[in-house]
Amino acid sequence: MSSESTTTPPSAGLSRSQRLGATALWAGLGVVSTLLGMAAAHLVAAVTTPSASPVLAVGSQVIDLTPTPMKEWAIRQFGSADKIILVGSVIIVVLILAGVAGVLARRRLALGAGLLVALVALAAAAAVVQGSVTDLLPSLVAAVTGVASLWWLHGKASATKAGSVARTDSSQHPSRRGVLIAAGALAAAAAVLGGAGRFITNLRTGNVDITLPEPASPAGDFPEGLGDEFGQITPLRIDNEDFYRVDTRLDTPVVDQDSWTLTIDGDVERELTFTFDDLLEMDLIERDITLTCVSNSVGGEFVGGARWLGVRLTDLLDMAGVGDTADQIYSTDFDGMTISTPLDLATDGRDSMIAIGMNGEALPRAHGFPARMIVPGLYGFISATKWITRITLTTYAEKSAYWTDRDWATDAPIKISARIDTPQPLEQLATGETIIGGVAWAQQSGGIDKVQVRVDGGAWQDAEMGPEVNNDYWRQWFYRWDASEGGHTVAARAISGDGTTQTPARAMPFPDGASGIHEFRVTVG
Structure with a gap:
């Protein structure tokens, strides 16, 4: 009689320690199967769309659904490690449920496989909500790989004495050690696939080496700062790799500068679209500006000074010709994230820009490459759109941006x-x-x-x-x-x-x- 149809309880005739051991074994098989599925999906996502990796897709959805007070609590408690903790928490929950799936599979394979498919379905739904239908591919790979692995391990484990107490002559069947070796092989494969995915992601998200033109309006000489005697005081200029990053993304977007464009539309005399090369050919300004995140608590780390290179925002707006009704710059990034900026503040003479350079280099991908908005004196959530692709001149009554929908202020000057x-x-x-x-x-x-x-x-x-x-x-x-x-x-x-x-x-x-x-x-x- 097959293990799928037997009515004998798998734990019948086993001592308590044997039952616990068998349960742990089956839970481990579920975890290993899930890890392999996650690793395969991560590799596929690394090649296609990194944000579609199931764990990242679920994590991003959690960010969107989390109430603002809880987000602020997480930032206060964990600082820049909040995203690592979020991703780690998602992985832990998934692996716990994967262990449950393995235990269920001991009784009936379809039950364990069904739970794995349900988990992947949640990730697939999150990927589609965050992106598009094409982002389903990593989740499909996770489902097929995870279920196939569980099926294979189920067959091996069911043939052992630990897997089926109905068989008393275990010498005629694969040993428990054989099951552990098989699980270990899949775990090793998961490590290899996951490592390959991480390697490819790091290659794709590496900074772009572009020779930037000299600014038409340079910032001038930069002072030395306080020096070695005061080494515990934050440097006057923050290196790119040390500059704080706060945004809603769990991945580092990969945007191709050759196909990237910036469109200005809405309440303008003429709709315009600029390529990255167009920006390089314009008169550029270079300015030393401190950025601050609104989530920064008193004494917090989410603030930093750097030298930025870019095109004056007013130069671009003047080319488009702003109409009489707009009171908001409604900017959109490559993935649909929206930010609203008060038009009067962005154009009141401060050095607002569409930045393409940071500290003498092209913008790092993590900080908005190919281009981002910077408006001095305003918190980043209303002024610093990264990976920007569209600027729409409109009104607050007509369009509501991401943070506005979550009841954050529309006018937020940086506080002393x-x-x-x-x-x-x-x-x-x-x-x-x-x-x-x-x-x-x-x-x-x-x-x-x-x-x-x-x-x-x-x-x-x-x-x-x-x-x-x-x-x-x-x-x-x-x-x-x-x-x-x-x-x-x-x-x-x-x-x-x-x-x-x-x-x-x-x-x-x-x-x-x-x-x-x-x-x-x-x-x-």
């Missing part, structure tokens, strides 16, 4: 802020002279004029300032503190060039950016 980089919260310090230092920013408010430090709630004391770059760029600062033994509270605040003092009022990032004083405890002695 100072961050302490050294010492760190709860750090144990030696007595004597200690450097308290960090960075501060106050865009579109005259830049940073001064930073003040307070110890144990006392009077505010002026810090020494690092070099000034421009009003759109952050500034380093430091304060020499004679630290005495005991517990102390340190705090810092910024004062802008127009005399505005950083507010002590605490506010969470939602809906228009965090505020408050960066303050924490340290121990001396």
Whole structure:
């Protein structure tokens, strides 16, 4: 009688330890089958569309469905590791269910296979929602590979004494060791396929080597910063590989600059489309600008300064001829993500641009290659569209962008802020002279004029300032503190060039950016 039709319970006649061992074995078979399916799908996605990899597709859908407060909590708790933790959580849940599928397959193969197919169906639905019907291919590969692997392992395991207690002469059938060897071989294949997928993805998402033209309006000389004596203070310019990244994507998009275009439409006199080469031939500006994410908490890491190269946004808009009714720049990326920018702020004389270069190189793919929008003084969620392909001039009443639909602010200027980089919260310090230092920013408010430090709630004391770059760029600062033994509270605040003092009022990032004083405890002695 086949294992599919037997009515004898698989656990009949087994001791408790044997039952647990058999259950663990079958759960492992389900996990191995699923891992192989996921690895094969990841390889296919690496060659076609990386975001269609089942785990990434499900993770992206989770991001879209997660309520804003929970997203903000995750960013506060995990910082730049939030996406890694999300993907890891999805994988853990999938593998737990894969183990259940393996246990079900012990009783009846169709049950285990059905659960695997159901899991893949969820991933396929997420891939289609996030992309197109063609993005189904990795999920189909996962389903076929996973089910075929489970079927093969099921056949081997069912022929052993561990798989079928109805057979008492196990010497006539494959051994348990044989099943484990087969599972190990599939696990090794999964590792190879997954590694190949990662290798191909890394090749495709590598930075593009393009010789950028000299700017018609260069930024000029850049100061050295505070130097080695203050090595714990954030560098004045952040290297491309260290620059923060916050967006809704779990993958790094691969956009071909040869086929990429930027279209300007909507309330304009003429609809225009530009190629990447068109942008290279225009007059380019080079500017040092600090970007900040609205999700940045007080003292947070989602802020950075870099040198950007691009075409003035107003040059492009002037070519198209903006109409009289538009109050919003509604920008769209290559995959349909939308961001809204107040038209009056983007065109009020600040150095808004469509950037194609970052720190002397082409934009890294992770930061928007081939082109992205940058509007100084506004949080990125309303100003910094990466992988941009369309600019539509419209009204807020007519079109609502991604973050607007989620009740974030439509007008969100970056708030004045100072961050302490050294010492760190709860750090144990030696007595004597200690450097308290960090960075501060106050865009579109005259830049940073001064930073003040307070110890144990006392009077505010002026810090020494690092070099000034421009009003759109952050500034380093430091304060020499004679630290005495005991517990102390340190705090810092910024004062802008127009005399505005950083507010002590605490506010969470939602809906228009965090505020408050960066303050924490340290121990001396």
